[in-house]
Amino acid sequence: MLGLGKKDLMFLLIVVLLTLTAPILLNPFPEGSAMAQFNAGYPDLMQRIAIFAIFAVGFNILFGLTGYLSFGHAAFIGVGSYAMVWMMKLLTMNILPGLILSIVMGGLFAVVIGYVSLRRSGIYFSILTLAFAQMCFNMAYSVLTPITGGENGLGPQIADPRILDAVNTSGSVPEVNLFGLSMRATYKMDLWGRLFQFNAGYYVCGILSVLMFYLALRIFRSPFGMMLRAIKSNQHRLNYTGLNSKPYMLAAFVISGMYAGLAGGLMAAMDPLAGADRMQWSASGEVVLMVILGGVGTMLGPVLGAGFIKYFENIFSKINDSVLHDWFSIFPKWLENLLVGILHPFVGQGWNLTLGVLFMLVVIFLPGGLIEGGQRIGRLFRRKPDAKGPAPASTPAE
Amino acid sequence: MDALILQTLNGLDKGSAYALIALGLTIIFGTLGVVNFAHGTLFMLGAFCAVTLQRIIGISETIIDPTKKDFLGNPLKVEVPYLQAWFGHDTAAAITNWSVPLSLLLTVPVMVGIGVVMERGLIKHFYKRSHADQILVTFGLAIVLQEVIKHFFGANPIPTPAPAEFAGSIDFGTMLGFPPNAIVYPYWRMIYFLFSLFVIGGVFAFLQFTTFGMVVRAGMADRETVGLLGINIDRRFTFMFGLAAVVAGTAGAMYTPINSPNFHMGMDFLVLSFVVVVVGGMGSLPGAVLSGFLLGILESYASMNWIKDIIPGIDQIIIYVIAIVVLLTRPRGLMGRKGVMED
Numbered sequence: 115m116l117g118l119g120k121k122d123l124m125f126l127l128i129v130v131l132l133t134l135t136a137p138i139l140l141n142p143f144p145e146g147s148a149m150a151q152f153n154a155g156y157p158d159l160m161q162r163i164a165i166f167a168i169f170a171v172g173f174n175i176l177f178g179l180t181g182y183l184s185f186g187h188a189a190f191i192g193v194g195s196y197a198m199v200w201m202m203k204l205l206t207m208n209i210l211p212g213l214i215l216s217i218v219m220g221g222l223f224a225v226v227i228g229y230v231s232l233r234r235s236g237i238y239f240s241i242l243t244l245a246f247a248q249m250c251f252n253m254a255y256s257v258l259t260p261i262t263g264g265e266n267g268l269g270p271q272i273a274d275p276r277i278l279d280a281v282n283t284s285g286s287v288p289e290v291n292l293f294g295l296s297m298r299a300t301y302k303m304d305l306w307g308r309l310f311q312f313n314a315g316y317y318v319c320g321i322l323s324v325l326m327f328y329l330a331l332r333i334f335r336s337p338f339g340m341m342l343r344a345i346k347s348n349q350h351r352l353n354y355t356g357l358n359s360k361p362y363m364l365a366a367f368v369i370s371g372m373y374a375g376l377a378g379g380l381m382a383a384m385d386p387l388a389g390a391d392r393m394q395w396s397a398s399g400e401v402v403l404m405v406i407l408g409g410v411g412t413m414l415g416p417v418l419g420a421g422f423i424k425y426f427e428n429i430f431s432k433i434n435d436s437v438l439h440d441w442f443s444i445f446p447k448w449l450e451n452l453l454v455g456i457l458h459p460f461v462g463q464g465w466n467l468t469l470g471v472l473f474m475l476v477v478i479f480l481p482g483g484l485i486e487g488g489q490r491i492g493r494l495f496r497r498k499p500d501a502k503g504p505a506p507a508s509t510p511a512e
Numbered sequence: 513m514d515a516l517i518l519q520t521l522n523g524l525d526k527g528s529a530y531a532l533i534a535l536g537l538t539i540i541f542g543t544l545g546v547v548n549f550a551h552g553t554l555f556m557l558g559a560f561c562a563v564t565l566q567r568i569i570g571i572s573e574t575i576i577d578p579t580k581k582d583f584l585g586n587p588l589k590v591e592v593p594y595l596q597a598w599f600g601h602d603t604a605a606a607i608t609n610w611s612v613p614l615s616l617l618l619t620v621p622v623m624v625g626i627g628v629v630m631e632r633g634l635i636k637h638f639y640k641r642s643h644a645d646q647i648l649v650t651f652g653l654a655i656v657l658q659e660v661i662k663h664f665f666g667a668n669p670i671p672t673p674a675p676a677e678f679a680g681s682i683d684f685g686t687m688l689g690f691p692p693n694a695i696v697y698p699y700w701r702m703i704y705f706l707f708s709l710f711v712i713g714g715v716f717a718f719l720q721f722t723t724f725g726m727v728v729r730a731g732m733a734d735r736e737t738v739g740l741l742g743i744n745i746d747r748r749f750t751f752m753f754g755l756a757a758v759v760a761g762t763a764g765a766m767y768t769p770i771n772s773p774n775f776h777m778g779m780d781f782l783v784l785s786f787v788v789v790v791v792g793g794m795g796s797l798p799g800a801v802l803s804g805f806l807l808g809i810l811e812s813y814a815s816m817n818w819i820k821d822i823i824p825g826i827d828q829i830i831i832y833v834i835a836i837v838v839l840l841t842r843p844r845g846l847m848g849r850k851g852v853m854e855d
Contacts, residue, residue, distance in 0.1 A: 183644045233840055237547050237643050237794075241786050242839060248783055249832040257825025395783060399651060406648060459663050467663065470655030477649045478637070 122331060125413070129327055133320040136160055137310050144308055151432055154425050157300060157313030158384075163424045164319035165380045170404040170416030171323075171330045172373020176366050177402070178411035179334070179342035185240050185398050186227065186247030190220040190371045192254060192393030194378025196262055199388045202270040206278035207288045209297070209318070209383040213376065220375015221368050223250075228367035232360060235349070247398055254390040267389035290386055292318060297384060315384050322380065323417075326373060331413060333369070342366050346411075374401075403473050409485030418484050423469065430468060433461040514685060514694040519812045521684065525701040525770060527808020528708035529555075532763035533785040534792060534800035535712060536756035542732045542795045543749045546635055547643055549650040551760055552782025553657045554623065558761025559773035560661055561622050562615035563670050569595055569608050610675050612769055619765040620758055627757025631750050654779065662775040674700040674769035700769050707766050711759060712801055718755075719797075728752055732795075787835040793848025803846055807831050 118126060132139065141155030154160065173187055194216035201212035231242040254262040262268055270287050282288055289296040297315035304310075333339045341362050344352050352359050382388045391397075400423070408419025438457055442450040460468045480487050533555055540548045572593040580588040596604040607614065634653065638646045673679070678699040685695035719725035731738045731745040738745045764773070771777065788807055792799030813819065815827035826833075838845065 181642075181644065183647065230836060230840065234843060237647065238790065238839060238843070240644075240647060241790055242836065244783060245787055245832040245835050249829045252828035252832075253825055256828045395779075399655075402648070402651075459660075464659065464663060466655060467659035470652050470659055474649060474652035474656065477645060477652055478634075481645070 117332060118335070122335065126324075126328055126331060129414075129417075130324050133164070133324050134317075136320065137312050137316070141308050141310055144306070151437075152429060154428070155310065157311055157316050159424065159428050160313070160316045161319045161380075161384045163421045164316065164323040165377050165384070166401070166404060166420035166424055167417045168319075168323045168326045168380070169374055169377035169401050170408070170420045171327055172370040172377070173401045174370075174405050174411065174416040175330055175333060175342075175373070176370040177405055178416075179339060179346060180363060180366050181346035182232075182235065182363065182367075183240050183402070184231075184243040184367075184370075185395060185402070186231075186243030186245075187370065187374050187401055188393045188395065188397035189227070189247040189250040190223055190374035191378035191381065191397060192250065192388070192390065193223050194220045194375035195382040195388035195392055196254075196268060197375070198379040198382035199268045199270060199386060200261075202276075202290070202382075202386060203274040204277065206276055207270070207290050208278070209290060209292050209379075212383060213322075213379045216375045216379025216382075217372050218375075220378065221372040223375075224368040224371020225364070228364050228371065232363050232367060244395055244398070247393060248395060251390055251393040251395075254393060262390060263388070264390070267387050269387040287386075290383055319380055319384065322376070326376070327413075327417070334413060338362070338365070403469065405483075407473065407476055407483055409483030410481075412483075412485045415483050415485045422484065427465050427469075430461050430465040431463070435462075514690045515816060516813075517684070517688070518695045518697075519816055520809055521695070521697050521701075523809030523812030524705045524805065525808075526811065527805035528705050529763055529767055529781065529804075530785055530788045530808050531801045531804025532708050532711060532759055533781055534788040534804045535715060535797060536760040536763075537785055537789050538792070538795060538797050538800040539715075539752055539756040539759075541789070542797070543728065543752045544631070544635065544639065546638065546646050547650070548635070549647050549782065550630070550654040550657065551650075551756075552778035552780070552785065553654040554626070554757050554760040554778070555764040555767075555781055556661065556773065556775065556778030557626060557657065558619050558623060558764030559768050559777065560665060560764075561619040561761065562612050562672050562765040562768045563665065563773060565615040565618050566611045566672055569593065569611055573597070609677075612672055612674055612766065615765050616762055619761045623757040623761030624754045626761075627754035628750055630757070631753040635753070654782075658775050658778065665775065667775060669772035669774040671772045672768040674703075678703060678769075704766055704770060708763065711762065715755070715759065716797070724748065724751075784831060787831055789845075791835050791838045791845055793845025796845065796847045796849065799845055799847030807834065810834065 137155050137160065139155075140160065141153045143153050154163075169187075169191065173184070177183055197216040197219040198209070198212035201215050202209075205211050227243065227246045231239055231246065234242055255264055258264075272282065272285070272287055276282065276288075279288065289298060291297060292314070295314050297318065299314040301312040302309060303312070341359075345359050345363060349359055378388075378392065381392070404419035404423050405416045406419070407422060408417065409415025435454060435458060438454045438461065439450065442453045445453065458464075460471075476483060482489070533551060536554070537548060537551050540546055540551070570593060572591040574589050574591055576587045577590045580590075582588045593604060593608075595607060598604075599607075630653070634649065635646075638649055681696045681698045682702065683692055683695070684697050686692050688695070719729055727738065727743055727745070728748050731743075731748065735745055764778075767773075784807075785804075788804045789800055791807065792801070792803030811827065811830055814830040820827060
C-alpha cells in the first residue's frame with residue numbers, strides 16, 4: 115500500500131500515530147506536579163519540533179544520502195519565511211498560498227545555489243554553500259531591507275492589501291488561518307489531572323511533516339535514492355560508468371531546499387514574523403547538528419534529532435540553580451553544592467554549551483548518532499542469549 | 513585619489529587579520545590535512561588573552577586609607593591594584609597602559625598550550641576520517657569554546673584600549689601633499705599592519721631558512737617518505753599546529769583595540785577566512801596571505817560611496833562574490849598548485 119513494503123508501512127503508521135497523539139504522549143506528568151516542567155505537550159514546542167523535523171528530514175536527503183555537507187541551508191529557511199509573510203501581506207492570511215510559494219521559492223533558490231555549488235565537491239561545496247548563505251543573510255540585512263524588513267524583520271501589518279481576504283474591520287491584524295481555521299485555535303481537554311492541548315497549528319505542521327516524511331521514505335527506497343547512495347559511496351566510480359551524476363545531485367539539493375523552504379514557510383505561519391537571523395550560518399549549523407545527533411542517513415534519525423534538540427533546549431533553559439538545589443537536596447550539603455556548581459554552566463543560559471559538548475561526543479564516539487546508539491544497546495541485549503549458546507560457526511574449518 | 517589611498521589603508525588592517533588567520537588555517541591544512549573550523553575560535557581566544565591580562569592587572573585589594581575620610585567621617589576605603597602596591601604607581605600605570613602589547617607574552621604560551629592539547633587530544637583522531645567529520649568535530653569544538661568564553665566573560669564586547677601613545681591618528685595626507693585631514697589613519701592600525709607583516713615574515717623565514725622548517729616543508733610535500741627517513745614528522749606537525757594557533761592568537765590579541773572582542777568574533781572572522789583560503793588556494797601559504805590582503809582591500813574599496821551607488825550592497829557581499837567567481841573559474845585558487853584539491 116502507498117508504494118511501501120510491509121515493514122515501511124508499519125513504520126509509517128507508527129509515525130502517523132505518534133504525530134497525532136503527540137499532545138497526549140508528550141504530556142505525561144500531571145499539572146502542578148514537580149515533574150510538570152518536563153512536559154512538552156504545549157503547541158509552541160510541538161510546532162517547532164514538527165517544523166524542524168521537516169527541515170532535518172529534507173537536509174538528510176542531501177547529506178545523508180549523498181554525503182554532501184551543506185552549510186547554507188538556512189538561506190532556504192529564510193527565503194521560505196519571507197515568501198510566506200509576503201503572501202500574508204499581499205494575498206490572504208490563509209497559509210496555503212504562502213506554503214506553496216515558500217516551497218517554490220526554496221526550490222528556485224536551491225536550483226541557483228545548487229547549480230553553482232555542485233560544480234565543486236567536498237569542503238569546497240561546504241564553503242560555497244556557506245558563502246551563498248552568508249551572502250543572502252548580508253543582503254537581507256542591508257540592501258534588500260525594503261523586501262525583508264532588515265533588522266526589524268517582516269510581519270503582516272493592518273494596512274496591508276490582502277486582496278483575497280474580506281475587508282478587515284477589526285482594527286487588528288487578522289489571524290493566520292487555513293480556510294478559516296485559526297492556527298491558534300486550541301481545543302483544551304482536562305483529563306486525569308492533565309491539560310491536553312490540541313492545537314490547529316500543530317496539526318497542520320504535524321500532518322505536513324508526516325507527508326514530508328512519507329515522501330522522504332519513498333525517495334529513500336526509490337532507484338533515485340539508490341543512485342544518491344551510489345554517489346556517496348564512490349562518485350568517481352559512478353562517473354566512470356558513463357553516468358552523469360550531477361543532475362541527481364542537483365535534484366537532491368533542490369528537494370532538500372524545498373523541504374527547507376516549506377519549513378521556513380511554516381515557521382512564519384506559526385509565528386508571523388520573518389527575520390534575517392534565521393538565515394545566519396548558525397541556523398545552518400543547527401540542522402547539521404540535528405541530523406548528526408539523530409543519525410545520518412537513517413529515516414528516523416533526523417526526526418529524533420530535531421525532537422531531541424528542541425525538547426532539551428526548552429527544558430534546559432528552564433532549569434536554574436534553585437531547581438538544581440532541589441534535585442540534589444538529598445545529598446550532603448557539600449556534595450549538593452559541588453554538583454550544582456558542576457552543572458551550573460550547562461543549564462539555563464548554557465544550553466549551547468551542552469549542545470556543543472554533546473555534539474562533539476556524538477561525532478567522536480557515535481558517528482551514527484542516537485540511532486546507532488540505540489542499535490548498539492539493542493545488540494547488547496540480543497547478544498546475551500547467544501553468548502551462552504554454541505560459538506558462531508565463523509571459525510574456518512580445519 | 514585620496515579616498516582610494518584611504519580605503520587601501522583601511523583595507524590593510526582588516527586584510528592583516530584575514531591574512532593571519534588564513535595563514536594559520538593553511539598551515540594546518542597543508543601539514544595535517546585537516547579543515548579546522550575552530551580556527552576562528554583560536555583568534556577569539558587570543559583576543560580574550562588580552563582581556564584576561566587586563567583583568568589580572570586590575571586585580572586590587574581594598575585597604576583603609578587613614579589619611580582620608582568619606583563624607584560620614586569614617587576612614588575611606590580605597591581599591592589599590594596589587595600591581596601598584598608592589599611596583600609603585602608609575603610602573604603600574606605603564607603596565608596598564610601597555611597591557612595589549614604585553615598580553616602577547618601571555619598569549620603565546622597559552623596558544624601553544626591550547627594548540628598542542630587540541631591537536632594531540634582531538635584532531636589526531638580525525639586524520640583518517642572524512643573532511644566532513646573533521647569539519648563537524650571542529651565545529652562542535654568551536655561552539656564549546658565560544659560558550660565557555662561567553663560563560664566567563666559575558667556576551668558584551670569588552671573594550672581593551674591601545675596604549676595611549678598610539679591612541680591618536682596620523683595624518684598621512686600631509687606627507688603625500690594632500691590637504692590636511694584628507695587621509696587620517698589611526699596609529700594602532702598601522703602598528704597592526706606592521707605586526708602582521710612581521711609575523712608573516714617570521715613564519716615564512718622559519719619555514720624557509722631553518723632545518724625544522726625544511727623538514728616540515730618536506731613533510732607537507734610527502735609525509736610518508738619523510739617518516740620513512742626516520743624523522744618523527746607527527747611531532748613536528750603538532751608543533752606546526754601550535755604555531756598556527758599562536759599566529760591566530762596573537763592576531764586576535766593585537767586586534768582587540770581595533771574591535772572590542774566578543775565571544776562570537778571568531779566565527780565572524782572564520783567564515784571570511786575560509787573564503788580567503790579558498791580564493792588564495794588551499795594549501796598555498798603565499799596565496800593565503802596575498803588573498804587575505806587583497807580581499808581586505810577590495811572589501812574596503814567596495815564600501816566607498818560612489819561604488820555603493822552603482823551597485824547597492826556590494827560592500828556586504830563582495831568577498832563572497834569574488835570567492836564564487838574564483839571557485840568556478842579557477843578552482844585551485846589564485847596561487848594553488850595544479851592538481852591539489854581541485855575537485
